[in-house]
Every structure is written in C-alpha cells, then in structure tokens.
Amino acid sequence: MSQIVYVELNNMGKIPYVGQRMSISELKKYLEALTFSSFQPKFVVVHHTAAPNLKQRPNGFTDQHLINLKHYYENVMNWNGAPHFFVDDKGIIVFQALNKAGVHAKSYNSSSWGIEMLGNYDTVSDFNNPRAKEIFDTTQELVGFLCDFLKVQPNTLKFHRDDPLTNKTCPGKLVDKSKFIEAVNKHYLVFSGEGAEPWTNPVFEVTLGANVFIYSKTRVVNSRTIVPAREFINKLQPKNYALTKIGNNIVWMNGIKKYSTAVAEIDENGSSWIFLRDVCDKTGAIFLLLKS
Numbered sequence: 001m002s003q004i005v006y007v008e009l010n011n012m013g014k015i016p017y018v019g020q021r022m023s024i025s026e027l028k029k030y031l032e033a034l035t036f037s038s039f040q041p042k043f044v045v046v047h048h049t050a051a052p053n054l055k056q057r058p059n060g061f062t063d064q065h066l067i068n069l070k071h072y073y074e075n076v077m078n079w080n081g082a083p084h085f086f087v088d089d090k091g092i093i094v095f096q097a098l099n100k101a102g103v104h105a106k107s108y109n110s111s112s113w114g115i116e117m118l119g120n121y122d123t124v125s126d127f128n129n130p131r132a133k134e135i136f137d138t139t140q141e142l143v144g145f146l147c148d149f150l151k152v153q154p155n156t157l158k159f160h161r162d163d164p165l166t167n168k169t170c171p172g173k174l175v176d177k178s179k180f181i182e183a184v185n186k187h188y189l190v191f192s193g194e195g196a197e198p199w200t201n202p203v204f205e206v207t208l209g210a211n212v213f214i215y216s217k218t219r220v221v222n223s224r225t226i227v228p229a230r231e232f233i234n235k236l237q238p239k240n241y242a243l244t245k246i247g248n249n250i251v252w253m254n255g256i257k258k259y260s261t262a263v264a265e266i267d268e269n270g271s272s273w274i275f276l277r278d279v280c281d282k283t284g285a286i287f288l289l290l291k292s
C-alpha cells in the first residue's frame with residue numbers, strides 16, 4: 001500500500017508518469033482515447049538503456065524500478081519528460097503520457113516517441129543473451145504497431161545515434177539498423193494490412209482436353225474473375241503462338257485456330273488480364289470453382 005501512495009505523490013511531479021504495462025491491444029485502446037494537441041509524434045526513436053544492463057535487471061523492471069527512474073529523471077536530471085516506453089523481456093511499459101513530448105533525444109524530442117530497450121547492446125554478452133531476442137521482438141512489434149498508428153513507413157524510425165546532437169552509439173553498436181527496420185516491417189505489414197492481397201482470390205480447376213490444372217492467380221473485377229492473359233493461356237494451351245495484344249484484344253494462335261479475347265484490365269506491371277469465362281468459352285475449356 002505504501003508504494004501506491006508513493007506513486008500518487010510522484011504523479012504530482014514534472015513527468016506525466018503512466019508506469020503501466022500494456023499489451024498491444026491495451027495500448028491501441030489507450031492511444032485511441034488520447035487527444036493529441038501540443039505534441040504530435042511523427043516517428044519513433046529507438047534506444048537501449050545501456051545501464052542498467054540485462055544482468056542488473058534479471059527479472060526486468062519492477063514497479064519500484066520504474067518509480068526510481070521517474071525520480072532520477074525529475075530530480076537528478078531535472079527533466080520534465082522522459083522516454084515514452086520501456087521494453088523488457090516481460091513486455092511493453094508505457095512510462096509517460098504518449099500525448100506529451102518526452103525527453104530522450106535532443107533533435108527528436110518535439111516530434112517523436114522514444115522507446116528504451118532494456119540492455120546494453122554495445123556488449124556481446126547482452127546482444128547474444130536469449131533475453132535480448134525477446135526484447136528485440138517485442139520492440140519491433142511495438143514499432144510496427146506505432147508506425148501503423150502514425151501512418152508512416154517503418155523506414156522513418158530513427159536510432160538515437162542518428163541524432164546529430166549526440167555521439168552515443170545508442171541503441172547499441174551491435175544493432176544493425178537495416179535489419180531492425182526489416183524486422184519492424186514484417187509486423188507493420190500485419191498491422192497495416194498492406195501485406196494482404198487487396199483482392200479476393202477464387203481458385204478454379206480448369207480442364208481443356210487432357211490438360212487439367214488448378215489456377216489461383218485470379219482477381220475479381222465487378223464480380224467477374226480475371227486472369228493474367230499470357231500466363232493463363234500458356235498454361236491452357238502450352239503450344240500457343242503469336243500471342244499479342246491488338247487494340248483492346250489479346251490475340252493468339254493454337255494449331256490452325258486463331259483466338260481473340262477482350263482485355264479486362266492492365267495491372268500495375270503493365271500486363272494484360274482477361275476474363276476467365278471468355279477465354280474458357282472461346283477455347284472450349286471447362287472451369288470449376290473450387291474455392292471462392
């Protein structure tokens with residue numbers, strides 16, 4: 001109980017202290033309820049604590065450790081802000097209010113959220129510690145989520161050492177920034193939905209004589225299924241020739257027969273797509289929907 005009183009007393013200090021562990025979904029709810037006026041974060045800055053290192057916090061941060069940090073920032077450093085987040089091998093801690101500017105990197109304080117990873121990643125012992133993998137994974141997921149929240153790409157993230165006003169190696173000289181961004185991006189794609197196909201993909205079994213194949217590279221346009229012309233025709237009639245686009249049609253030969261079907265769409269690579277029903281009707285192929 002005495003600790004709770006201490007927290008309340010500390011809340012009267014200069015740092016807008018939160019000191020709460022949150023899952024990503026709790027964080028999402030918390031962020032959506034906040035109003036951003038004086039401080040509008042535009043990117044994320046990643047740090048390591050250096051001291052304490054992993055050995056000095058064998059069980060991550062306790063509530064008392066967090067209160068001690070708050071006391072240190074307010075009374076020793078005389079700051080009125082702090083890093084927004086701490087990450088240890090137990091998860092994410094929102095350290096101070098996310099709609100208030102923090103203090104963590106001189107050039108970036110007014111425009112970014114700061115995240116402190118527990119550990120000293122200038123040292124091989126911490127970098128190779130299995131606990132570091134947990135901390136990095138959690139941090140990369142957190143940054144991916146925050147980038148999606150801010151509607152910015154993961155390559156906007158900064159390391160503290162990118163700040164021209166510091167000569168620190170933070171978040172550790174063993175940490176490779178491009179690999180870090182790559183890992184963040186995997187999470188970002190999940191949160192943003194950018195990794196998903198923007199169209200539904202029905203799967204068909206197509207039969208033309210003895211040629212039977214499953215075809216899934218489909219798109220649906222105005223409830224009609226389309227397929228990439230050259231790729232699909234090569235699969236349907238492997239001995240076709242003289243396949244070309246003439247006007248708004250794809251034209252090709254197979255044996256002595258000449259075929260023509262309308263182009264439905266030109267894709268982002270400039271390739272023509274045709275209607276599945278048209279090409280099957282014209283060639284006499286049968287298609288069966290396996291999965292819509």
Ligand SMILES: [Zn+2]
Nearest residue numbers: 047048160170
């Ligand atoms: Zn730093």
